[in-house]
Amino acid sequence: MEKVQTHETLKIKLNSDRTNKVRGFYILMTSGSVVCLPDDEYIIPTESKDVLKQKNIDFEVLRE
Numbered sequence: 001m002e003k004v005q006t007h008e009t010l011k012i013k014l015n016s017d018r019t020n021k022v023r024g025f026y027i028l029m030t031s032g033s034v035v036c037l038p039d040d041e042y043i044i045p046t047e048s049k050d051v052l053k054q055k056n057i058d059f060e061v062l063r064e
Helices: 018-030 046-054
Strands: 009-014 035-037 041-045 059-063
Touching: 009 018, 009 046, 018 046, 041 046
Parallel strands: none
Antiparallel strands: 009 041, 009 059, 035 041
């Protein structure tokens, strides 16, 4: 039987100043799939969380 891969996602909000939000947005757009929501909120693959942390982007997880 073939194993089905599921993609885990998180809902996050980019925090802090405009520079942090712009950098975070750019990183998300260039590092994989992302769903953009109003008010600087995004649905991202769980792996993207590590990328944001490595780049010191301030964000909070709203839903796992």
